[in-house]
Amino acid sequence: KAGVTQTPRYLIKTRGQQVTLSCSPISGHRSVSWYQQTPGQGLQFLFEYFSETQRNKGNFPGRFSGRQFSNSRSEMNVSTLELGDSALYLCASSPGPSGGLGYGYTFGSGTRLTVV
Amino acid sequence: AQSVTQPDIHITVSEGASLELRCNYSYGATPYLFWYVQSPGQGLQLLLKYFSGDTLVQGIKGFEAEFKRSQSSFNLRKPSVHWSDAAEYFCAVGRSGNTPLVFGKGTRLSVIA
Numbered sequence: 001k002a003g004v005t006q007t008p009r010y011l012i013k014t015r016g017q018q019v020t021l022s023c024s025p026i027s028g029h030r031s032v033s034w035y036q037q038t039p040g041q042g043l044q045f046l047f048e049y050f051s052e053t054q055r056n057k058g059n060f061p062g063r064f065s066g067r068q069f070s071n072s073r074s075e076m077n078v079s080t081l082e083l084g085d086s087a088l089y090l091c092a093s094s095p096g097p098s099g100g101l102g103y104g105y106t107f108g109s110g111t112r113l114t115v116v
Numbered sequence: 117a118q119s120v121t122q123p124d125i126h127i128t129v130s131e132g133a134s135l136e137l138r139c140n141y142s143y144g145a146t147p148y149l150f151w152y153v154q155s156p157g158q159g160l161q162l163l164l165k166y167f168s169g170d171t172l173v174q175g176i177k178g179f180e181a182e183f184k185r186s187q188s189s190f191n192l193r194k195p196s197v198h199w200s201d202a203a204e205y206f207c208a209v210g211r212s213g214n215t216p217l218v219f220g221k222g223t224r225l226s227v228i229a
């Protein structure tokens with residue numbers, strides 16, 4: 001069965017622009033979580049969606065937002081990009097909510113965002 | 117809040133040698149514990165997980181981990197490392213309720229001939 005699909009794989013944007021990243025979870029999975037990965041901070045939780053509802057949000061500014069559609073696909077948006085937003089953005093899906101407890105996450109390959 | 121510490125940033129082992137990656141967690145009750153592996157440019161792959169029961173957990177690729185409540189540890193082991201095991205390894209902790217997984221900073225494993 002198909003894994004978690006993230007698009008695009010690579011993205012280069014200019015400071016001040018906005019960007020939208022997409023994640024298609026494994027078929028049947030209703031929970032999607034987003035993480036930002038940087039060399040200095042490691043994996044930091046952005047938000048989690050389950051059945052189109054945001055269940056959790058990490059400690060990120062309001063420039064970072066997300067949503068989930070009825071087919072469980074999720075998008076995250078970053079507005080007014082800053083250099084520090086350069087990172088690997090990882091999406092993870094699981095059948096159930098709350099961090100995939102009891103199921104474990106399945107991660108996508110990520111979107112590498114570079115802000116110049 | 118729960119937290120995860122991976123004390124070793126980078127470890128180098130010889131191919132065929134044994135491996136132990138350390139993970140310590142901070143949480144008041146028995147947490148849910150995970151080990152993930154990440155190859156360069158890729159996402160994270162689940163190696164194994166612990167929820168309850170037998171404290172020695174077997175995973176994929178010949179890895180195992182042991183939960184030690186008294187030491188708040190969940191160390192990952194492999195008896196004989198292969199060059200293809202070179203990657204970054206992440207320990208993660210979760211708990212029941214409405215909270216996401218928290219990841220350690222990772223340990224980068226290098227394998228030399």
